[in-house]
Amino acid sequence: MKxxxxxxxxxxxxxIPAALWAAEEQPAAPAKRIDLKLTxxxxxxxxxxxxxxxxxVTFAYYNVYCLKxxxxxxxxxxxxxxxxxxxxxxxxxxxxxxxxxxAQRSNIVFTFYAxxxxxxxxxxxxxxxNKLVAHLKPLVQADGGIKGVNRxxxxxxxxxxxxxxxxLDLLKAPELLHRxxxxxxxxxxxxxxxxxxRMPGKxxxxxxxMMGVRSLLLLNALKETDRQEIIAHIKTTRYxxxxxxxxxxxxxxxxxxxxxxxxMTDLSAMGMLDLPAIHTFIESLYxxxxxxxxxxxxxxxxxxxxxxxxxxxxxxxxxxxxxxxTKTVR
Amino acid sequence: xKKKIAVGCLALAATGxxxxxxxxxADYKVIATNDLGMHCxxxxxxxxxxxxxxxxxxxxLIQRGSDPVPVTDGSRFKVTYDIVQNTExxxxxxxxxxxxxxxxxxxxxxxxPKAANGNYQGLTGSxxxxxxxxDSQGAMWEVVGVPAYPDMSSNSTTAQKIMTDPLGGPNRxxxxxxxxxxxxxxxxxxxxxxxxVVPAAFGGCCGCHLNVAKSYGYxxxxxxxxxxxxxxxxxxxxxHINIATIDPDHDGVPGPIRCSQCHLDPAxxxxxxxxxxxxxxxxxxxxxxxxxxxxxxSVVLTNYDPNIAKDCYQCHPGNNVNCYRGxxxxxxxxxxxxxxxxxxxxxxxxxxxxxxxxxxxxxTLPKCATCHSNTGEGGGYMEKRLFGKYLxxxxxxxxxxxxxxxxxxxxxxxxSAMAADNTQNIALQGLANPIGKCSVCHTNQGTSxxxxxxx
Numbered sequence: 001m002k003x004x005x006x007x008x009x010x011x012x013x014x015x016i017p018a019a020l021w022a023a024e025e026q027p028a029a030p031a032k033r034i035d036l037k038l039t040x041x042x043x044x045x046x047x048x049x050x051x052x053x054x055x056x057v058t059f060a061y062y063n064v065y066c067l068k069x070x071x072x073x074x075x076x077x078x079x080x081x082x083x084x085x086x087x088x089x090x091x092x093x094x095x096x097x098x099x100x101x102x103a104q105r106s107n108i109v110f111t112f113y114a115x116x117x118x119x120x121x122x123x124x125x126x127x128x129x130n131k132l133v134a135h136l137k138p139l140v141q142a143d144g145g146i147k148g149v150n151r152x153x154x155x156x157x158x159x160x161x162x163x164x165x166x167x168l169d170l171l172k173a174p175e176l177l178h179r180x181x182x183x184x185x186x187x188x189x190x191x192x193x194x195x196x197x198r199m200p201g202k203x204x205x206x207x208x209x210m211m212g213v214r215s216l217l218l219l220n221a222l223k224e225t226d227r228q229e230i231i232a233h234i235k236t237t238r239y240x241x242x243x244x245x246x247x248x249x250x251x252x253x254x255x256x257x258x259x260x261x262x263x264m265t266d267l268s269a270m271g272m273l274d275l276p277a278i279h280t281f282i283e284s285l286y287x288x289x290x291x292x293x294x295x296x297x298x299x300x301x302x303x304x305x306x307x308x309x310x311x312x313x314x315x316x317x318x319x320x321x322x323x324x325x326t327k328t329v330r
Numbered sequence: 331x332k333k334k335i336a337v338g339c340l341a342l343a344a345t346g347x348x349x350x351x352x353x354x355x356a357d358y359k360v361i362a363t364n365d366l367g368m369h370c371x372x373x374x375x376x377x378x379x380x381x382x383x384x385x386x387x388x389x390x391l392i393q394r395g396s397d398p399v400p401v402t403d404g405s406r407f408k409v410t411y412d413i414v415q416n417t418e419x420x421x422x423x424x425x426x427x428x429x430x431x432x433x434x435x436x437x438x439x440x441x442x443p444k445a446a447n448g449n450y451q452g453l454t455g456s457x458x459x460x461x462x463x464x465d466s467q468g469a470m471w472e473v474v475g476v477p478a479y480p481d482m483s484s485n486s487t488t489a490q491k492i493m494t495d496p497l498g499g500p501n502r503x504x505x506x507x508x509x510x511x512x513x514x515x516x517x518x519x520x521x522x523x524x525x526x527v528v529p530a531a532f533g534g535c536c537g538c539h540l541n542v543a544k545s546y547g548y549x550x551x552x553x554x555x556x557x558x559x560x561x562x563x564x565x566x567x568x569x570h571i572n573i574a575t576i577d578p579d580h581d582g583v584p585g586p587i588r589c590s591q592c593h594l595d596p597a598x599x600x601x602x603x604x605x606x607x608x609x610x611x612x613x614x615x616x617x618x619x620x621x622x623x624x625x626x627x628s629v630v631l632t633n634y635d636p637n638i639a640k641d642c643y644q645c646h647p648g649n650n651v652n653c654y655r656g657x658x659x660x661x662x663x664x665x666x667x668x669x670x671x672x673x674x675x676x677x678x679x680x681x682x683x684x685x686x687x688x689x690x691x692x693x694t695l696p697k698c699a700t701c702h703s704n705t706g707e708g709g710g711y712m713e714k715r716l717f718g719k720y721l722x723x724x725x726x727x728x729x730x731x732x733x734x735x736x737x738x739x740x741x742x743x744x745x746s747a748m749a750a751d752n753t754q755n756i757a758l759q760g761l762a763n764p765i766g767k768c769s770v771c772h773t774n775q776g777t778s779x780x781x782x783x784x785x
Contacts, residue, residue: 049665056676058636098639102678109632148628159632198545198633205545207633249498249550250540295644296537298494298501300652302644304637 033283036319038291039306040070046292046303054082056098057089057110061117062307068120068322069310083126086114090127093150094135108139108148112163115170120322124170133173139164144181158189158196162211165218183221186212190226194233195263206239206256210263217266231269234260241274243281251296254285258308261315275316282312359758359771360409360522362389362510363734365721367741368529368653370646371479373426373497373536375433377557377585378573380535380616381597382437383430383477384452385528387411389462390470390735391512391521396776400730402464402471408515409471412459413478413528414507415490420483421450421458426499427479433586436579443477452477453599462510468712469730478530480504494649496536497553504531504651505750524757527742527750531647538634538644545633557585567623571609578606590616596690596716617689618681625677639677642670655751656743663701673700692718698733706784707733726783736765736783 047053047063054060060082067074074082088100095106096114111132118124139147145156146164156164161182168176188200189212195204196212213230216222234240239260243252257278264270285293286309292301293309314321365386372379389409390400401407421427431450434443438453445451450458454475462471480493486503493504506528512521536553543551543559551559561574561584577584578591587606589595593616594603605611612619624630625639635641647653658668671679673696680686685694695718698705710724720740723733738744742751745762752762759767772779 045662045665045667046669047666051664051666056637056640059640098636099676099678102676102682103639105626107628107631109628109636113636148632154628157629157632160628163632202545202547203549205541208545250496251494251537253541294650296494296649298492298650300643300648300650302641302648304635304641 033288034286034313035288035291036070038288039066039293039310040072040291042291042301042306043067043070043072045290046306048078053078054085057086057096057113057117058098059303060086061113061120062303064117064120065322066307066310069314069319071320074121079121079123082117082121083123086117087127089114090132094128094131094133095150105149106135108146108160108163108167111136112166115167119170129171132167133171133176136164136167136171136173137176140176140178140182142178142181144178144183144185146182156185158186158198158208158211158215161185162215165215169218177219179219179221183216183219186215186219186221193229195230204233206237206259206263209234210259210266213263213266227267227269230263231267231272234264234269235272239278240272241277243277251298252281253296254282254293254305254308254312255295257281258311258315261312265315270315278312279316279318282309282316285309357394358512358521359392359394360389360510360512360524361392361735361754361758361765362387362411362508362524362526363732364388364508364526364528364739364742365717365734366529367656367739368531368647368651369478370533371530373495373499373532374553375429375437375586377554377587378560379433379437379586379588380533382434382453382588383427383479383530385476385478385530386472386474387462387476387508387510387526387528388468388470388472388732388734389510389512389524390732392771394771394773396772396774396779397727398771398773399727400469402466402469404464404515406515407464407521408513409462409464410460410511410513411462411473411476412509412511413476414509414525415481415483415485415503416458416478416506417483417485418449418458420481420485421477421479424479424482430477430479437586437588450477468732469710469724470732476528478506478528480530480532481506492650493531493647496532496534496540496649502532504647505529505748507750524754526754527739527748529653529739529742531651531653532649533647534643534645534649537649542634554585569610569612576606576609589620593619615686615689618686621677621686622681625681640669640671646670654741655747656738656741657745658743659747690716692722695719704784705733731783738764 043063043066047059054063064074064082089096091097091104091106093106096110097103097106098110115124118126138150141147141156146161147154147156148160168174189196189208191197191204195209197203198205198208209230213222238248238252239257243257264273284297287294287301290301292306294300295302295305313319365388369385370381371383372381391407391409392398393401431443434441441453443450445457452475456473456475458476462473465472480502482500482502490503491501493502495502508526508528510526511523513519514521539556539560540551543556546559548555558574561572565572573587575584576587578587590598590603592603592605592609593612593614594600595616603611630638635644638644654670661668663672674680688694697719698707706725707719707723710729712722714722720733724730725733738746738751744755744764745752755762755765758770759765768779
């Protein structure tokens with residue numbers, strides 16, 4: 001245990017220069033109670049060792065992300081299994097469905113996760129890119145939004161547009177976009193002077209704010225004034241470090257915490273957060289019985305919440321960021 | 331000697347310190363179980379209800395001997411139950427339960443949540459304590475529809491109050507205790523007694539739907555705000571019905587409604603959905619619409635949870651309750667732990683296979699025989715029109731012993747990860763494992779001694 005703590009401290013020390021936030025910003029508290037060795041075992045038990053592994057497109061991504069973040073790496077056999085599985089999830093229309101056996105309808109969220117996984121595995125060329133680009137093309141709407149499903153009646157919103165933008169970025173196919181219209185579409189979800197809402201004119205939500213900010217970054221359209229306003233907004237939310245403030249009637253979630261940390265990383269503003277308080281919150285979600293993380297305080301472990309817990313530790317600079325391949329100091 | 335044991339048991343009960351299973355009479359054993367291992371219940375009933383307070387207990391009274399037999403003669407025996415932590419006073423002080431008391435008559439016209447004796451009663455008339463009914467076909471005693479409710483009172487210890495309240499209320503005990511006792515009806519002598527777990531927990535609906543209401547502009551959403559949002563969303567489906575405008579009791583305030591009024595739910599004991607006047611009854615079951623909509627809706631997948639097909643605890647009691655806690659949790663298949671979807675299939679599979687078109691049915695629920703050979707599953711089968719093969723099958727001698735009597739409740743199979751689930755078996759045989767010691771029921775080696783339990 002002591003050795004693990006020392007290793008973590010060393011790892012943290014190595015990772016801080018690689019993090020996006022500035023060196024003078026507040027460092028995160030080192031992991032004390034969290035036994036990442038046990039977390040690795042949990043991931044092996046819940047995901048990697050399953051006969052059905054990787055089981056679904058999202059689980060494939062969570063698994064690869066977590067293994068890399070925890071320094072475990074992905075074996076050649078696992079990589080082969082994942083790629084074979086993901087290829088089987090690409091539907092006739094070119095998009096991706098969550099699993100090949102029972103879910104036939106493709107959705108942009110699974111297309112995003114499939115591409116993101118393949119990108120992490122340096123295997124984007126494993127799938128039929130042209131077919132996928134042809135699938136994405138009609139999803140881009142005249143108003144700049146990107147639909148999630150190519151079906152009459154389906155509408156684009158901020159979330160589907162965000163996933164579409166990420167997919168187009170990974171495919172290096174920006175020519176499909178009507179950039180200015182898409183910027184305007186994304187901005188229509190902005191709550192004036194605040195973050196982004198799930199719908200136009202509605203209040204800011206952590207996940208929507210993450211999606212809005214990242215969409216604008218992908219479109220190279222985030223203005224400094226917007227950045228400052230969004231940072232100021234986030235500083236007023238519970239996820240700035242007031243996670244357990246009693247003025248909130250409902251429980252904070254690890255997913256919203258992760259979304260906020262991702263947003264603040266994207267805005268190079270991690271130092272504006274109360275990082276020790278956030279670490280304490282993440283620590284409170286850790287389940288020592290199995291090494292996973294729960295979705296909310298007092299809740300048991302689930303695989304997705306464990307993934308989000310690890311995302312939080314990554315963003316706090318405590319473990320390796322698998323998405324920062326080139327920036328990682330080795 | 332018998333008197334001494336009985337006095338000892340009474341003294342033990344009087345201390346209130348423990349409710350360990352113990353026998354009062356060497357010639358009888360009683361084994362009790364909850365039917366499902368978990369019953370979900372709503373945390374307020376002002377607007378709509380998915381599931382009411384409703385719990386079912388089963389017990390087998392075994393007359394020990396060379397060839398022991400389960401006895402169900404109601405003229406000779408009496409089997410009683412008592413939900414220990416739920417008292418009339420504790421439920422009276424519980425705001426959520428009182429919401430049930432207020433709204434139950436509107437939700438179930440003709441039903442009075444208070445019985446003639448002034449006590450609370452469930453939909454079937456069962457109270458928090460009373461007599462179980464003998465069922466000779468099932469070789470068991472049963473009480474259906476007990477209004478057990480997650481306990482917030484001082485009748486539960488802090489350690490027992492593990493369940494988080496998504497609405498910010500105090501934590502609650504979702505694993506209540508039933509004390510089950512068997513008596514000689516003529517003499518009143520206590521023949522046997524045991525305790526078993528009575529699980530009742532909140533689902534995760536509010537945890538997510540309050541967030542949905544927030545995203546629609548309700549800064550500090552209440553359950554009614556959430557109801558209004560859900561009604562608006564329901565109006566966007568093919569029914570075009572805004573459920574938040576239905577006012578069954580015509581008091582000018584929408585609700586309370588129950589989903590199963592229009593979407594058939596066999597768990598409510600109905601074979602057709604009764605419907606609301608002026609509104610069409612759905613051709614889809616409640617289980618089907620609820621699961622299919624969440625698993626396939628693009629807004630849910632992109633804005634809330636792309637894993638909802640496998641994320642059972644988002645909705646089913648996982649809020650530190652972790653209702654799946656039985657022996658399978660520590661078993662492995664090819665090196666991985668057994669998860670809900672290994673037995674039930676994930677939602678994509680269940681939808682694709684049409685499982686939820688026939689919910690709560692032995693045609694769609696998991697079977698032990700899928701993985702285990704020679705289970706005897708299906709033997710002595712009770713046609714209950716509800717539940718799977720495991721719950722309604724009998725094995726062992728003359729196919730009269732319920733599978734669950736030896737193995738425990740579904741989702742809490744022995745040995746369970748939760749100590750309370752194992753109390754009964756430890757008391758009966760000194761082990762948390764499924765009942766396997768012949769001497770629990772057999773006094774000596776009669777004709778049925780040593781007969782394999784599954785053949």
